[in-house]
Amino acid sequence: xxxxxxxxxxxxxxxxxxxxxxxxxxxxxxxxxxxxxxxxxxxxxxxxxxxxxxxxxxxxxxxxxxxxxxxxxxxxxxxxxxxxxxxxxxxxxxxxxxxxxxxxxxxxxxxxxxxxxxxxxxxxxx
Numbered sequence: 369x370x371x372x373x374x375x376x377x378x379x380x381x382x383x384x385x386x387x388x389x390x391x392x393x394x395x396x397x398x399x400x401x402x403x404x405x406x407x408x409x410x411x412x413x414x415x416x417x418x419x420x421x422x423x424x425x426x427x428x429x430x431x432x433x434x435x436x437x438x439x440x441x442x443x444x445x446x447x448x449x450x451x452x453x454x455x456x457x458x459x460x461x462x463x464x465x466x467x468x469x470x471x472x473x474x475x476x477x478x479x480x481x482x483x484x485x486x487x488x489x490x491x492x493x494x
Contacts, residue, residue: 373488374425377402378417378434400425413443418450433488435477442469 375398379386383404390396403421410416422429434445434452445452446469454470455477467473474480 373485374400374427376400376421376425378421379403380405380411380417382406412438412440413447415444415448418444418448422448422450436470439465439469445469 377386377395377399379402381404383402383406386402386404390399390402401421401424403417403424405411405417408416408420418432418434419429422432425432429449430451432448432450434441434450435455436442436445436452437455437457442452442454442465451471452469454465454467454473456473456475458475
């Protein structure tokens with residue numbers, strides 16, 4: 369199922385690694401695009417990667433929601449002016465760190481209620 373909105377992967381990996389991931393999974397059909405480390409100069413926690421992704425999607429940073437599993441990534445999302453959800457994957461230290469920076473904390477995507485992304489799109493698009 370396609371996500372009913374603009375989506376982007378923002379990663380510290382190189383483009384060839386992202387392309388390999390997209391080719392081996394169903395993610396290509398779910399993503400509008402991606403931003404990889406060879407497309408920006410300052411890594412997370414600098415906000416450059418997230419700001420570039422928002423610009424490519426034609427979105428203002430304040431209309432973006434980031435799902436992030438690293439502290440530098442949460443810092444980057446905040447610095448970019450984006451809402452963010454910390455993904456902790458059961459690591460207690462990440463829960464504590466995420467609670468400081470994130471709007472919400474989840475262990476993984478299965479913690480989200482069914483229809484979560486559709487309701488987000490409806491909320492953002494009216």
